[in-house]
Amino acid sequence: MTHSGPEVVDPASVETPIGCVDLERARANAKRVVAYLDRHGLGWRPHIKTHKSRLVARIQLDAGARGLTVATLREAEVMGSLTDDLLLAYPPVGDAKLQRLLRLPAEIDLKVALDSVEVLEPLARAAAQAGRTIGVLVEQDVGLGRVGLQSAEAVADLARRTRDLPGVSFRGIMFYPGHIRMAESQQGAHIEGVSSSVSRTLAALRSDALEPEIVSGGSTPTLWRSHEVSGLTEIRSGSCIYNDREALAVGVADADDLAYTVLATVVSTAVPGHAVVDAGSKAVSKEARGDGEGYGFLLEHPEVVVAGLSEEHGVLDIGASEWRPRIGERVRIVPNHVCVSVNLQDRVLAIDAGQYRWMALEGRGRGAWVD
């Protein structure tokens, strides 16, 4: 598949800062994930929050993804014409969101993740009124402490509740073991903990004849060890399509797997030891990794760290580099966290087979998508 966007763009004529995507690398990343999962009989329902692009979602589906995961209704609307298998990995709360959810095409096998009866019951009521049945994945907390029920019994209780309600059907469980900064030495114990937590839940469900068709997990640091989680049927991992500084740091990707950068231009070298580029927190996103680690690094000069970010200024620490930047020179920044940087772009410049074209981010924003 090649990029089907409009005309070829000369990157030298493009204003910076601008997010750039390498589609060949994205395709290779998708293939590698699917090959790994195929070996272990697991499915991929990638979270498209990372890229928000229909073109990249098609790459994932062409590579063998079984469906797509979305976080917002805008994302669901945009991706709804690409697949009939959608997971909204987010509780839809409030009538406006429920009505919007139920306006998605009827042919979509729609699943929703939730962790409370307060979300389940209005969803079931609205779905029944609309003459639809929405699949439910009950969300369990496996240690991150963000959302999710706290015990196997609580998961089974909520799953059981779906039996009494028209408009919903129990499809399985979802969890997010996203302990991002975990050291490699801790991963074994972490996976064992997740595994035993999930096993207890599966046992509790089966003892009540609630067979989960979907057991959905997956996290970045343990991406290649997903098969060690017993009972898992699929992962949702999304950022592996592009990767970022975090993925390099936790060892799940190499520099050759980086498919997203922010193209920036050097605008000032007036302060000794620094160079300033025109990509700031409104292009890179100021997502800290830890004290003094900065917000990204340069693809061409990995020793150069983005030490500071103002809104439109990125301060490059060139103290550890032989590189002496010139004003007007262009650099490519690998952000700490790719998803939040992509979200800041109006559109991105995609390279494929040596040619650059504009690529839309249709899933970005919150308004209703009209195709």
Added chain:
Amino acid sequence: MTHSGPEVVDPASVETPIGCVDLERARANAKRVVAYLDRHGLGWRPHIKTHKSRLVARIQLDAGARGLTVATLREAEVMGSLTDDLLLAYPPVGDAKLQRLLRLPAEIDLKVALDSVEVLEPLARAAAQAGRTIGVLVEQDVGLGRVGLQSAEAVADLARRTRDLPGVSFRGIMFYPGHIRMAESQQGAHIEGVSSSVSRTLAALRSDALEPEIVSGGSTPTLWRSHEVSGLTEIRSGSCIYNDREALAVGVADADDLAYTVLATVVSTAVPGHAVVDAGSKAVSKEARGDGEGYGFLLEHPEVVVAGLSEEHGVLDIGASEWRPRIGERVRIVPNHVCVSVNLQDRVLAIDAGQYRWMALEGRGRGAWVD
């Protein structure tokens, strides 16, 4: 002046997360800044990066702002029809940006801040070719160490260089004493340092018959002490139109001066001690203030801190609060840094005289603005 947007909106029908602006508070904030500056004979050329809205820029101009400051060409294009006094407080580097700059209406008295001959010379060439004269503010570093020339002599050298070049004229100097986290006890010494640095520069310029018409400074923590900087003619302070958690922390604003919040809905209470809302880093922005201080607080329950942010999840620490959130309940988050949160909104909900209406953020994004 009242809001001239389209129809009145019922906020209960609006999906969250959504940025909200209180226009009456914004007007009061603008008046307070102008009243202070009037007492000291100083001007206000507010940086519109905070709000990116024509309506709010009009509030600032109606209150008495002498012009507007912008950071991007999009912002310049959007604001160019509201005032004939624009400062691009950012070096325009590269032909695409220069051509775009020179397409701004000829009647605008356009000024550009820069700190190098590498930016000055192409600007002068392009302006001369376009038959225009662009004003130059030479940027000086007064201690922040981001951009700006390092000495009075370097400023005078670059100012002198403008004399030889058609297309540009020296108009003054600019500096940004943005030492955001400075304690109040340090402010006196800080202002003295800035003052003496600026005084040396003014002396160096005047010794060469380069009289700066504009001496542009201003920063959030020292907003109400701007008059103590000798030689200052104006400030550019922008975030004071809305204020944020940072402004409260450094003592330049009270809770009653907060004019921007992110409206969010509680979506999960499954994890003890926490509640989760649907405003994450893609609505609030994950801009850290310091270890363990979180990313914002609730307007209605100031003791509740946004302890964590994922992309679409905000984790509220309710451990110090009597408040027991219900799923579906709405809250208003005051972000650490208002500018980056506003930049994440497609549009905002503005309240004025008790009525809500949508307000556009025309200056957001990077594409060319077509009126």
